[in-house]
Amino acid sequence: MPRSALTGTRIRERRSLEGLKQADLARTVGISPAYLNLIEHNRRRIGGKLLVDLARELKVEVSALTEGAQAPLIDGLKNAVAESGAVQYPIETDRIEEFAGRFSGWAGLVVQQREQITTLERRVEALSDRLAHDPFLSDALHEVISTVTAIRSTAGILNNGGDIDPEWQVRFHRNMYEDSQRLAMGSQALVRYLDTVGKVDEAPNAPLDEVERWLASTAYALPDLDVETDDHGAVDTNLEEAFAVASQSDLLTSPAARSMAARWLTRARADAAMMPIETVEEVLTASGPDPAALAQRTGADLAAAMRRLATLPPCEGRADLGLVTCDGSGTLTFRKPLDGFAPPRFGAACPLWPLYQALLRPLAPVRRVIEQMGQPPRQFLAYAVCQPVSQAGFDAPEVVEATMLFVPMDAATAALPNGQSLTAAQVSGDVVEVGTNCRVCARAGCPARREPSLLAMEHSPS
Numbered sequence: 001m002p003r004s005a006l007t008g009t010r011i012r013e014r015r016s017l018e019g020l021k022q023a024d025l026a027r028t029v030g031i032s033p034a035y036l037n038l039i040e041h042n043r044r045r046i047g048g049k050l051l052v053d054l055a056r057e058l059k060v061e062v063s064a065l066t067e068g069a070q071a072p073l074i075d076g077l078k079n080a081v082a083e084s085g086a087v088q089y090p091i092e093t094d095r096i097e098e099f100a101g102r103f104s105g106w107a108g109l110v111v112q113q114r115e116q117i118t119t120l121e122r123r124v125e126a127l128s129d130r131l132a133h134d135p136f137l138s139d140a141l142h143e144v145i146s147t148v149t150a151i152r153s154t155a156g157i158l159n160n161g162g163d164i165d166p167e168w169q170v171r172f173h174r175n176m177y178e179d180s181q182r183l184a185m186g187s188q189a190l191v192r193y194l195d196t197v198g199k200v201d202e203a204p205n206a207p208l209d210e211v212e213r214w215l216a217s218t219a220y221a222l223p224d225l226d227v228e229t230d231d232h233g234a235v236d237t238n239l240e241e242a243f244a245v246a247s248q249s250d251l252l253t254s255p256a257a258r259s260m261a262a263r264w265l266t267r268a269r270a271d272a273a274m275m276p277i278e279t280v281e282e283v284l285t286a287s288g289p290d291p292a293a294l295a296q297r298t299g300a301d302l303a304a305a306m307r308r309l310a311t312l313p314p315c316e317g318r319a320d321l322g323l324v325t326c327d328g329s330g331t332l333t334f335r336k337p338l339d340g341f342a343p344p345r346f347g348a349a350c351p352l353w354p355l356y357q358a359l360l361r362p363l364a365p366v367r368r369v370i371e372q373m374g375q376p377p378r379q380f381l382a383y384a385v386c387q388p389v390s391q392a393g394f395d396a397p398e399v400v401e402a403t404m405l406f407v408p409m410d411a412a413t414a415a416l417p418n419g420q421s422l423t424a425a426q427v428s429g430d431v432v433e434v435g436t437n438c439r440v441c442a443r444a445g446c447p448a449r450r451e452p453s454l455l456a457m458e459h460s461p462s
Contacts, residue, residue, distance in 0.1 A: 007051070010065045012040035014058045029053040074100050075342055075436075076111030082439040083114070122206070140190045147183040151176055209345070210257035211264060212335060214249050220323075220336050221313040271308045274300045280308060289321055289407050291383050292365065302365060302385040306405035310336055319411030322380075324355055324404045333401070340378035341406060342436065350435045351448045355404035358384035362400055369409065370432045373443050379409035379431065 015025055026036040029050060038044040046054075055062045077096050092099075100107040154176045158164070164172070252258045275298045287293035291305035300308070310323035322338035326349075335343040343349055349356075358366045366384040371377050386402040435441025438450045 007046055007065050008038075008040045008042040008044070011046075011054055011058065014060060014065070015040075018058060020057075025054070025057060028057050073104065073107055073111060076114065077107055079344075080110055080114040082437075083118070140186060143186045144183065144190065147179050147186060151179045151183065154179070207254055207256035207260055208333070210252055210254060211261045214251040214257075214261060215264075215336070217249075217251060219314050220311050268307065268311060271300070271304045271311075274298055274304065275308045277312070280312065284318070288412060289319060289405075291405055301387060302383075303387050303401070303403040306383060306385075306403050310405055319408060322406045324349075324353075324406070326355060326359065326402050328359070328398075328400045330356060330359065338380075338406065338408065340408075341372045341380055344437045348450070349437055350441065351450075352432060352434045352446075353404065354382045354384040354432075355402050358386040358404070359400070359402045362386045362388070368432050370406070370434045373433070373435055373441060380406040381409055381412040382406045 015022070022036055022040070023033045026033040029036075030053075031050070035044065039046050051062055051065065055065055058065075074096060077100060081091055081093055081096070154172050158169070158172055158176075249261070252261055275294060279298060280294060283290070283294045283297050289309050291302055291309055294300070294309065295302050295305040298305070306323060310321045312318065312321075314320075320338060321336075322341055323334065323336040324332060324343050325334040326332050330348070332343060332349060335345070337343055352370075354366045354368045354370065357368075358364070363386065366382075368382050368384075369379055370382050371379045382404055383406075384402060384404040386400050389399045389401050433443060433446075435443055435446070438446075438453060441449075441453055443453075
């Protein structure tokens with residue numbers, strides 16, 4: 001059921017909360033109670049002046065009646081369905097938006113519990129993996145067991161009851177004392193290690209999630225770091241300084257997350273040094289958020305220009321831009337979501353993204369207008385490029401990274417100078433319809449579908 005079809009349900013619920021009778025509300029807005037009853041049961045469409053009048057009488061914004069629950073809540077429910085596996089009772093996937101709109105509190109609880117379950121499952125998997133494969137843990141347990149066995153053998157000899165030479169008794173007692181000391185130190189080291197493992201794994205997310213949560217707290221803007229260059233203009237990328245800055249954040253709880261954040265800061269500072277904010281502002285005024293124009297103006301590579309545009313400080317009138325990166329395997333290594341386009345946190349993404357098209361053609365820039373399925377669908381102008389991570393020598397393995405910058409289509413058009421407009425035909429032809437991932441994408445007839453969607457009840461498994 002489309003979100004707009006639930007407007008009547010929201011009107012009825014809001015009227016009940018306000019304590020208004022159906023007849024009184026109908027009379028106030030100039031319609032019959034029977035017609036209002038049809039609206040409240042979603043049997044008549046509503047819009048225009050009548051919708052505005054109803055919103056005014058119900059003391060809410062029009063958008064609260066037409067849009068209902070926020071998209072993140074609905075996306076969270078869809079992800080909960082996708083990760084649910086086998087369930088005892090069938091899930092009414094065609095009524096997710098109705099559930100979120102009518103019972104937002106219960107929907108939020110479901111999403112929160114799903115996140116908690118995911119966190120606990122990750123912690124169990126991490127601990128199980130350590131128990132099975134951690135060499136330190138294996139060696140420590142082996143040392144403890146060996147020491148206990150040695151103490152038990154010595155104690156058995158002393159407790160035998162037979163005559164033991166006094167000199168050997170002294171040796172046995174000394175061995176027991178040394179073994180007991182070794183056992184105590186080994187046990188303490190093992191306890192400290194397990195205690196550290198537990199604290200690290202109690203982090204709510206993987207290291208990448210911690211880094212993204214930290215960047216989100218700063219609006220993905222580059223933290224205040226001094227940019228220094230040497231006599232030749234090279235950027236001084238001091239990883240230790242960046243690591244110290246990252247370590248000051250309470251959101252980065254694990255050493256792995258702090259290390260990843262430090263590397264992000266180092267690269268972001270290099271991008272900022274090559275593309276100063278004054279130059280970026282000039283390019284935005286002249287060409288809009290175009291990474292090719294910024295790269296040509298500053299001499300930076302396209303991926304760096306995309307990262308710079310996506311991490312500018314918030315500013316009134318400046319469009320918010322999204323960013324996604326992946327490695328050569330297609331695994332997402334960074335996500336900056338936008339409203340209407342939230343890259344998946346778990347599982348594979350949509351193979352129709354320009355990000356993956358660029359991965360197939362290294363160093364060949366890709367620009368497409370993409371449409372993300374939703375209510376209503378939203379269009380984005382996506383720029384993508386795949387580049388080598390570093391210059392490798394001959395016969396070395398090729399390591400690449402693909403980067404995709406996506407701009408809301410209305411923001412991309414509004415940013416153009418002199419009232420120019422931008423259409424899909426001017427970019428590269430038709431709009432490319434994409435999704436988030438196959439399990440929660442209800443788009444029918446997709447040529448890249450890997451598995452049936454859980455949200456498209458009418459979709460054939462074939």
